[in-house]
């Protein structure tokens with residue numbers, strides 16, 4: 001009994017020490033936080049998987065080109081209050097099991113993303129904006145702002161190009177193996193979206209998102225659609 005109480009009080013001391021340590025972290029620069037808390041799951045240097053074993057072992061999306069990909073305001077918000085973007089987490093194959101009709105997501109195997117304090121989220125988002133691997137794949141101004149109705153946009157996304165098989169256009173509607181697209185407009189830079197759809201493998205080697213030759217006209221329509229979707233309330 002005495003032994004158990006002793007253990008408990010050691011636990012309390014450890015918890016206090018951990019709190020002190022983590023409150024010390026807020027003063028650190030965003031890069032320090034990235035190196036200490038994020039490298040375990042995220043590639044920050046840009047190599048990318050070289051074979052299927054490495055692809056399968058990925059524990060989080062590549063952040064080495066975060067500055068070419070995300071909108072800073074979204075990063076800041078999401079890091080403080082993360083939500084699931086990929087219904088099947090990472091790596092996809094580790095979180096599904098065969099069902100009778102279609103694959104079933106193993107919800108119990110999905111982990112909740114760590115959340116940062118608002119001040120840490122701010123410095124980390126700023127540090128991520130400096131990670132700019134693969135800039136040569138971006139054409140600044142590739143996206144020309146315009147509009148499309150949600151109905152027309154959905155036609156392009158689904159009927160013509162089969163994108164709905166892997167991506168959800170609203171919670172629970174669409175495939176589960178790719179990231180949700182109904183938040184894309186807030187999340188990703190428009191020129192990145194154009195570049196990524198044109199050549200997914202250039203950004204994410206071995207990704208199973210198909211490389212389809214799309215006309216610039218259709219690429220523009222897709223981005224108009226993502227921007228319109230992101231304004232919807234689900």
Ligand code: HEC
Pocket residue numbers: 033034037038039040041042059060061075079083084085086087089090113114116124
């Ligand atoms: C235990 C592994 C793990 C750790 C540690 C981790 N992440 Fe993640 N991260 C993930 C996974 C898995 C996802 C995909 C989540 C999803 O889509 O639902 C993700 C997603 C993200 C995203 C959204 C990117 C996208 O396109 O989906 C950002 C930004 C991010 N992490 C930043 C960070 C930062 C910054 C840290 C350190 C403070 C960190 N992560 C620590 C596993 C991790």
Ligand code: HEC
Pocket residue numbers: 061157161162163164165166167177178179184193196197204207208209210212222
């Ligand atoms: C076979 C499944 C599949 C199909 C079909 C597919 N995608 Fe994807 N898509 C993915 C996966 C998986 C990713 C994540 C790639 C990565 O991060 O490595 C992705 C990522 C994306 C991204 C980047 C999103 C992000 O958060 O990083 C966009 C934009 C996108 N897809 C658009 C499309 C469009 C448009 C189509 C139709 C022309 C399409 N996808 C068809 C599987 C698919």
